[in-house]
Amino acid sequence: MSTRLWHPFADMAAVKDDEVVIVRGRGARVWDADGNEYVDARGGLWYAAVGHGRAEIADAVAAQMRELAAFDTFDRLANRPALELAERVSSLAPFPDAAVFFGSGGSDAVDTAAKLARRYWHALGQPGKQLVVHREHSYHGMNAYGTSLAGIATNREGFGTLIADVASVPHDDPAALATLFEERAGEIAAFIGEPVIGAGGILHPPDGYWAAVQDLCRKHDVLLIADEVVTGFGRLGRWFGCQRLGIEPDLITCAKAITSGYLPLGAVIISARVQEPFWTEPGRAIFRHGFTYSGHPAACAAGLANLDLMEREELVDRVAEMEPVLARIVAPLADLPLVSEVRAGLGLLAAVEIDPEARAADPGLVERIVAGCRRNGVLTRGLAGRALQISPPYVISEQELAKVAEVIGTAVAQAAPAHA
DSSP: OOOOOOOTTOOHHHHTTOOOOEEEEEBTEEEETTOOEEEETTHHHHTOTTOBOOHHHHHHHHHHHHHOOOOOOOTTOOOHHHHHHHHHHHHHSSSTTOEEEEESSHHHHHHHHHHHHHHHHHHTTOTTOOEEEEETTOOOOSSHHHHHTOSSGGGTTTSOOSOOSEEEEOTTOHHHHHHHHHHTTTTEEEEEEOSSBOTTTOBOOOTTHHHHHHHHHHHTTOEEEEEOTTTTTTTTSSSSHHHHHTOOOSEEEEOGGGTTTSSOOEEEEEOHHHHHHHHSSTTSOOOOOOOTTTTOHHHHHHHHHHHHHHHHTTHHHHHHHHHHHHHHHHGGGGGSTTEEEEEOOSSSOEEEEEOHHHHHHOTTHHHHHHHHHHHTTEEOOEETTTEEEEOOOTTOOHHHHHHHHHHHHHHHHHHGGGGO
């Protein structure tokens, strides 16, 4: 019988009779309903930082739900987990006195940040500053703003214009950004960028890129939004990718590893500069925006327990220690005939780029390699139709990483004969 579940980003004509039902997880491994075991090289969708099956988080959520399962935080209302998690995240943020606005995930964090940037300039008497600039290959979620800011063309296909006030620049060219800033002077509210582009292929920034970008933002009085939905909370071996790459943003979007995916939660971390017109004088400016589940107490309890685990087990430091291990293990994959590049060396994050000529000749190649990995006990994912994703839980062992590389090598070799 075909499924009734419509899967995200899925060709349902192919998926409806071919689901892989995951039923259990422990550490960096998961099992499906047929008893097959997999190393989770994708970390779920980038989020499984502390690993699967951590009872401490489940217990913390259960305890909170017995006391207060849910309540909103509109107007003056608050709950203790939301207050405590906001304080905790603020203390970890790469700028002082941060405020934290909660939502349900990364997509609505991007919508929140983009709307807040426009509302900020309106509050300062510059309502013409409405344009948000993004980069080619970027991924900023799939809400209206995220879809409009998609640097992956297929993610915009068929939706038409949702939000018109956006502009795109190359992902690695500050000169192009400088030109746009000059051409659209007085119109640009914010520039948004991932410290390391994630879903677009795990693309590292060129040397000096972020320093040049933030200099341009300061020069042209444009807010800088760091999209840390993937890189936030340890993925690059620091609490935030901004700290690793020397970025000084005005706003940070985050989600995923804030709870390790145990419950849906996202946040925008807001600098004192952006807070100022909203927090200093009653009646001056109100940000009329929010979600039913902003500051959800059970989700925030999951976040607190997750951060407790990260700190107690020093998992952010462990990512830094495992960074060269991952880079060493995956480096030989670059010598395979169908592999054009391996990108690693920034945290527990790597991509295996499949040769563009081979992909052009065989559009289904990347997905066949992904399926081959799954058959051999490793879960990875194709990124933008070009690369394999490696973003495992922070608790993954060297032996498990070795299996990931071995299985990818086998799957690529099995796909190679058609292109020999």
